[in-house]
Amino acid sequence: MQSEQAALTRPRRPQPQPAAHPPQVLRELLARADVQINGTRPWDMRVHDARAYRRILAHWSLGAGESYVDGDWDCERLDMMFERLIRAELDRTVPGLARLKVLAESLRQRLFNLQTAERAHQVGERHYDAGNDVFEAMLDARMIYSCAYWGAGARNLEQAQEHKLEMICRKLELQPGETLLDIGCGWGGLARFAAQRHGARVTGVTISREQLALAEQRCEGLPVTLLLQDYRSLQGRFDKIVSVGMFEHVGLKNYGLYFDTARRLLAPDGLFLLHSIGVDRSAPHTDPWIERYIFPNGKLPSPRELADEVEGRFVIEDWHNFGTDYDRTLMCWAERFEAAWPRLAPRYDEAFRRMFRYYLLSCAGFFRSRQGQLWQLVLTRPERRGAYRSFRPQA
Template sequence: METDAWLSGSLPPGSSRSTAPAVLAELAAEAGVAFNGDAPWDIQVYDERLYRRILTQGSLGFGEAYMDGQWECLRLDELFARLMRIDADVRIGRWTRLRLLGEILRHGLFNLQSVRRAFQVGAHHYDIGNDVFQAMLDPSMSYSCAYWPNAATLAEAQRAKLDLICRKLELRAGEHLLEIGCGWGGLARHAAQHYSVRVTGITVSREQQAFARERCAGLPVSIELMDYRELSGSFDKAVSVGMFEHVGPKNYDDYFAAVRRALKDDGLFLLHTIGIYTTCKHTDAWIDRHIFPNGKLPSARELAAALEKHFLIEDWHNFGTDYDRTLMAWWENFDRAWPTLQARYDERFYRMWRYYLMCCAGFFRSRQGLLWQVVLSKRQRAEAYRSVR
């Protein structure tokens, strides 16, 4: 019976003449991918239960099966790029429609980024261990897309990104810069050292706060553990790099209202965020469970609508293809450092981290993923803004 086959995970509804491997093989073939093929981006199946996990659990099952060693792929990055170019993740999600519906309802009915939940991502991801991030990132500890046009190394590309942000903000000596989501203090340190500004950074990660305070010691930099909804004070300029992905659509209005209150009338706000190519009502289930709980990527439509009542858009810069190269550089660093990390982290963590970096690289390579730097101002600002590249 077709229904029995579907309930057992053999095939999606409406495919009575197909088996699970055949259905998935047909979809993969559209992307130029094969199961147990010879290409470096082909999927090598070590456990036949993989097919059922994909059809019943979608991306969550695919990712967790990889963590469990049920399959392997030499070029995971290219596998994901190929699958995402044909929206295979979306199409499989339609097969696992009950789980997908549950995710849509969860995001629709609950505020997953409420004040009560705001610190969860810090504890789950950013606090896993500074040793992982020190091994993977460049010396500035920048955990966001680098800017590669004139750079040959990751360190050069991240310095170029930090300086690009400061120039876009038109930072002037003596100004007070607010950084929402300050990470390990790389931008705060750069701005204070090279642009002679005072910086107040906020984070929801205790590990980041301690690390950033130590590396910014002696500079006019303050690092506070707080949610953006607790902000007070007045600032000449404001910036947020790689934090907006944790805000969530239900809180966009509160977020931009908080920044607007904190920013002086003639100031500038730079928002650096990952974007997604189309509006989506849920987030990837594997990323949500294992990497960034409660995250949600904005589409251009969602972002523009949220900004409309708070800010003018002075500049919108997309360099999402640079994130592919950044993620591959992070992977090379992490993989090279693994012998020094494996005493603390197990093989399943290694496979999880590889899957995370490679699927994200494929996300940007496929152009599903975008990287935006948006410069914003209040209508009260009289000075004309000149775009910087």
């Protein structure tokens, strides 16, 4: 945590520079999204320090996020602002010098494998190990850190996450005594649910030490085995496989190996459920600010990228999109995080608070814009016998 706080806390100038004259190019770009600088609407940007303009124009998304965390500007409703920016495709419209830096980052991600086994623990150390107290405050009681399912008439976050877990188990046709592999098991919420409610024998893997320690406590006494391990080194054979919110860390260059590994581990008649964030079209790189401060080495798949890698390895039995539910989930997390801040503040500085607020609310806008999707795919090996019947909870 100390290293992350140090990365976010930068030297501030003793006196802010007046922010009365925003550059015309920035005003014109934001106008495409109906966002004004120093306007009065909830989604308008209020600039406190003129250096925000230089940082945004020089680094675009990265500069905007860093200058927000440093307190150079504010917005009453970041979620509304980002929905407008993304619908206007300003995330894909990069001006001037910033364009060269974005192109350089795209080239880096195309040339190098940023998600090797040696680098796999970076996201655990940088994000998931930030502190269990943050996630306990922000998430539901089971600590499910993925999109909830609100489509079955859920009235609150607890119900929506339970509906999602039950939907997963029903889609997997999970039976008592069956073996379930949970790739990216987090704090053990799904593993515990599958063992308690459906009688499964679960093996879960995570790359976060903080997650593993708490997951072991929560699953004590249940037929659940938890491992601190990269998915590539897994061995064995399982009746069912599930992976929730982990595929976003796999990386395009590893998609083939990921699906080959899942096929190797899945019983011939088994079912594999993949739950992943996706994007509406293929993108050469992830958002630079999210990549640096939240999910290092992340990559969101597009429909084509997923289909290309699944082809010849699995049959797609079901493809369920409920991306709009992530907007509501993130807004719940943001509300809970803010409510918990008074008891978190002694351990975390204001920069951390602004970083997490920016992360949660910008992502809510991303899903609200419909550029962000949330998919659940049910996959089978080609030799599986019998038909698969898709499942959706009834409202």
